Amino acid sequence: MQEFNVINNINYVRNWVENHQKILLKYIIHIISAIIIIITGIFSSRIISKIFHTILHNRKIDNTISDFLIMISKYIIITTTIIITLGSLGIQTTSIIAILGAAGMAVGLALQGSLSNVAAGVLLIIFSPLRIGEYVVFKNIAGTVLKIHVFYTTLKTLDGKIIIIPNNKITSNNIINYSREPCRRNEFIINVSYDANVDLVIKILKDVMYNEPRVLKDKDIIVGLNKLEFYSMNFIARCWSNTNILNTVYWDLMIKFKQALDDNNIILPYKKLNVYINKKKYNKK
Structure with a gap:
């Protein structure tokens, strides 16, 4: 009796397979294609x-940022692979995409900052308005x-x-990069x-700059009378x-300007306050 039941079951399965060959073949193809898609997506x-x-x-991107971008790209490919695989199995992916989009929007709003x-x-990183080791200014920083x-950038100020x-x-904000260009211009204001x-x-100031070996001679060296103040003439040099020695050159040239003007008896004026006492009025009191 049991052997008869087994034979009936086998015959039933065989008949079912014969009657549903097209459907089985279709699903087998879908499963194989899904496996191929998954393997292709992983690779x-x-x-x-x-x-x-x-x-x-x-x-030379920072490792933290590069690892983050690689992780994001990897998850995007894997998510896309899963959606394509589900679609190849005949599952409607429209609702899944809608759910992922809504979830992404919710996460984006929660983590907006x-x-x-x-x-x-x-x-x-991509546009490199600033790089490691460069001196930059934006706003009052x-x-x-x-x-x-x-998420953030670390700076070190001149005072540590x-x-x-x-x-x-x-x-x-606007970014001012003081280190990007290999050479920069110094400007001096000299009152005499x-x-x-x-x-x-003008000749003295020009001679001082031309005699300074660290001043670039292939660039403009300019001296001119800029303004007539109440107590002095204002020259700009x-x-x-x-760039890496800009400040040192500025300080050294200021000293040399002062010494050269003193050697030629040219006075650097300064504000003075003159106080006059009316002796007659004072004696009367």
Whole structure:
């Protein structure tokens, strides 16, 4: 009796398979294609991650940011692969995409500030308005860039303070980069007495700059009378030097300007307050 039931079951299965061959073949093809899509997606995510890592490494992107971008790209590929796989199995993915979109929007609204910092960090890396080691100024903040993180950038001020700034605060303001150009111009304001000869003052200031070896001679060296103040003539002297020694050249030239003007008996005026006492009026009292 049991053998008869087994034979009946086998015959039933065989008949069912014969009657549903097209459906079974269709599902088998769907399953095989889904497996192929999953394997392709996994390998693609690994290959693209390696290529992305190589590109970011060649551009000397910070490891924290590069790892974050690689992780995001990997998850995007995997999510896309899963959706395509479900679609190949005949499952309607429209509702799934809608749910993922709603979830993404909710997460985006909840993490709006953090995501804006991440986006700003990516923009700072891609467009490089500032790099590690450069001296920058934005708003009332100035310092040397120590590190560009995913969410914030670290600066070190000239007096040794560490400033941590959210990235979206940087990209939303004007950035002044003092280190990007290899050479920059110094500007000096020199006040001299009205008794001085204008041509002589111009010659002295120019000679000082031309005799300074750190001043770039292939750039403009300019001296001119800029303004007539109440108590002095205001001269402006301009010259160029390498950015890394700009301040040192400025300080040394200021000393040499003073010494050269003193050697030629040209007075550097200063404000004075004269007090007169009426002796007659004082004696009467």
